[in-house]
Amino acid sequence: MSELKRTPLHAAHLNAGARMAPFAGWRMPVAYGSQIDEHHAVRRAAGMFDVSHMTIVDAAGPGAKAYLQRILANDVARLDRRRGSAHCTALYSCMLDERGGILDDLIVYRFADDSYRLIVNAGTRDKDLAWLEDQLAGFDLDLTERKDLAMIAVQGPEARRAVAPLVPNGADVGALPPFTAAGAGGWLLARTGYTGEDGLEIMLPEQRAESFWEALREHGVVPCGLGARDTLRLEAGMNLYGQDMDESVTPLECGLKWTVDFGGDRAFTGRPALEERLRAGALRVQAGLILEGRGVLRSGYPVASPAGEGVVTSGTFSPTLGRAIALARVPPGTGNPCHVFIRGRKLPVRVVKPPFVRNGSILVDLEPTD
Amino acid sequence: MSDIPENLKYTRDHEWIAETGDGTAAVGITDHAQEALGDLVFVELPEMHRDVETGDVCAVVESVKAASDVYSPVAGNISEVNLALDDSPELVNADPYGEGWLFRLTPASPADLEELLDAQAYQRVLAEMDE
Known part of the structure; x- marks a missing residue:
């Protein structure tokens, strides 16, 4: 068995007394104390999740849009029509095989007509990357896995208020419409999530992750583990890949x-x-x-x-x-x-x-x- | 570090059992077990007056994340169940060796308790699992 990978926040989790467990090849926090308390923190105020295990892939080049229109069941052209917001726009989609079976579910962000970002599941990383490479034939674009980025989800009715003073200048998370994102200083702040609450998913340089996490903690944002993440997404009626869907399901x-x-x-x-x-x-x-x-x-x-x-x-x-x-x-x-x-x-x-x-x-x- | 009281007997499956002085013995799950399970939300208790053998599944403790069988540490007859757990399963998390007890039984042979692990032996079981 290969060694479990650690996110840039591993030391912060241990310091906070997290119960750690293997998840999709990573060593991840299950809960820091009571997972029910963590769940309520997200529904009532704000909680944060280390989701740095997820796989971030940038797709850039003149053929990027046509490629994504081929491999995704949802249509990235919908993102063009929402361009008026002046923000980067986001779309949820399944990626299917020829039989209509679900290879993975993902969020795609549009930066420009020739530049997109995909967030795919950690457990399907190797399969997804191989599939994405295989589908490149005939399309002019480059795929780049962004291992240099950490990802933190801050979720709950108070989430955007807590994040606002802590992010690079120029990112106005207060004015960000749902399912859009704003970039600043190498960060991408997206108004998306997996809890059924308002909030943000934030991609940032990995060396900045720990100080940002600790600053959020000082602002009262409660660290939450995979346990609360699962109860929150299930209450929100959101599927988990590998459990509610896989390649045998359309x-x-x-x-x-x-x-x-x-x-x-x-x-x-x-x-x-x-x-x-x-x-x-x-x-x-x-x-x-x-x-x-x-x-x-x-x-x-x-x-x-x-x-x-x-x-x-x-x-x-x-x-x-x-x-x-x-x-x-x-x-x-x-x-x-x-x-x-x-x-x-x-x-x-x-x-x-x-x-x-x-x-x-x-x-x-x-x-x-x- | 998990709490392991000296005066109790233990199983490798993380149950504890204690003689109560009236011919019955109380059974629960250890501090280590409740910690590993996380927030308990449901406890299925055994039927009253049921005869159980050593190792029989006689209760189920369910946390948000998992269901776990509870085995009888010794043979006997169920004499009491902790009905407070119907409304407050979290007592098992808060006080696993006290208010969070699961059931009492009348052991078929009180000597059977002597065969179980003492606190030091159970401590070694936990240490082996860590390795």
């Missing part, structure tokens, strides 16, 4: 049809397979579940309803709802009544449409309405 089956741009006749990889799937009708769809009684939902638990059988892809205890919640892959038409099997026992769950929580508010009914 965007149509995991709640991501809205991220596929079928407009025009753009020939993106996986399009014919997805169109075939649309004609045939989806075999499975994503649903949200809330456990009616006490307990915790976990990935892999079987789901049953009159529409047929399914499976929990991600489950947890939701600190905001005080109830167990899950994302599940189920047959179309799955509704209530519905049950989950936990250690052989059949327990009632309620089927809801994710997200469960956004911007601090619960968006689902906790009690049956009928």
